[in-house]
Amino acid sequence: MINLSRVDLNLLVVLEAIVAExxxxxxxxxxxxxxxxxxxxxxxxxxxxxxxxxxRAGRNLAPTALTKGLVEPLRQSLQALGALIExxxxxxxxxxxxxxxxxxxxxxxxxILPKLMKRLAREAPGIDLRTVQMRRRSVENGxxxxxxxxxxxxxxxxxxxxHRQRISADRFVVAARKGHPRVRPGFTLATxxxxxxxxxxxxxxxxxxxxxxxxxxxxxxxVSLRCRNYLAAIxxxxxxxxxxxxxxxxxxxxxAASGVRVxxxxxxxxxxxxxxxxxxxxxNDPANRWLRLQLVEALGKTARP
Numbered sequence: 490m491i492n493l494s495r496v497d498l499n500l501l502v503v504l505e506a507i508v509a510e511x512x513x514x515x516x517x518x519x520x521x522x523x524x525x526x527x528x529x530x531x532x533x534x535x536x537x538x539x540x541x542x543x544x545r546a547g548r549n550l551a552p553t554a555l556t557k558g559l560v561e562p563l564r565q566s567l568q569a570l571g572a573l574i575e576x577x578x579x580x581x582x583x584x585x586x587x588x589x590x591x592x593x594x595x596x597x598x599x600x601i602l603p604k605l606m607k608r609l610a611r612e613a614p615g616i617d618l619r620t621v622q623m624r625r626r627s628v629e630n631g632x633x634x635x636x637x638x639x640x641x642x643x644x645x646x647x648x649x650x651x652h653r654q655r656i657s658a659d660r661f662v663v664a665a666r667k668g669h670p671r672v673r674p675g676f677t678l679a680t681x682x683x684x685x686x687x688x689x690x691x692x693x694x695x696x697x698x699x700x701x702x703x704x705x706x707x708x709x710x711x712v713s714l715r716c717r718n719y720l721a722a723i724x725x726x727x728x729x730x731x732x733x734x735x736x737x738x739x740x741x742x743x744x745a746a747s748g749v750r751v752x753x754x755x756x757x758x759x760x761x762x763x764x765x766x767x768x769x770x771x772x773n774d775p776a777n778r779w780l781r782l783q784l785v786e787a788l789g790k791t792a793r794p
Contacts, residue, residue, distance in 0.1 A: 513527045584615065596736070609783075628766065642766065650768060652766065658760040670730070672684060681732070688700075
């Protein structure tokens with residue numbers, strides 16, 4: 490039995506950071522420590538647990554079986570301890586020193602991060618932000634084990650332990666290059682279907698929202714390019730006769746910078762609803778409540794309370 494009074498609990502914070510970041514250098518950056526300090530802490534942890542804890546796997550450190558078994562209860566304990574301290578002291582963003590991790594996809598980063606980082610620099614200089622793109626089937630686990638503090642995504646079938654807030658509803662539009670010979674204001678569905686399309690998706694196969702809606706009307710389009718990034722897609726559209734279907738808010742932002750024209754979708758479609766997700770265990774946590782407020786406000790006027 491280890492005597493906790495003789496254990497430096499900061500070592501456990503270092504252990505969790507190395508697991509999360511996959512290496513000593515990145516963990517040191519996250520914790521605002523020097524690399525030698527983190528390496529020294531890791532040596533002490535190895536002595537404490539009598540286990541190597543990590544093994545080299547390319548550029549990263551892979552956790553041993555012991556570490557894999559430790560990390561989830563460790564994260565839960567650290568989060569519980571942090572919440573206990575915050576309840577006693579309150580959460581002051583101006584004095585806080587912490588890192589928040591939020592899952593969001595590329596379009597959300599463009600829409601949210603510029604405004605959000607300006608606010609953090611002004612009001613919470615000790616708070617750092619990490620954005621990741623979590624697979625949708627892993628979002629609930631990420632929120633549950635503390636890997637994620639919050640997540641932005643479309644409607645997902647998550648359990649009742651995951652809270653959600655609908656924050657925006659965006660309509661679909663069509664982006665085409667200025668001077669496109671056929672796609673002009675007032676163009677018809679027949680013209681839309683006759684063109685070749687770019688589709689942005691992280692999946693190797695399967696339909697998009699617009700394909701599902703077209704299928705309900707017995708229609709099908711020709712997807713000439715399937716890619717993963719809207720910035721790349723809009724550049725392709727700007728230099729070709731391909732067209733791209735996307736949400737209005739993101740299209741107006743990217744289209745203005747690339748010289749692409751944004752036109753009304755010639756098919757009536759449901760809006761694309763965006764949700765903010767968080768776990769029940771942090772629902773009343775002052776720090777997480779503050780984070781959620783900043784995320785919603787950074788999205789701007791289309792956010793729903």
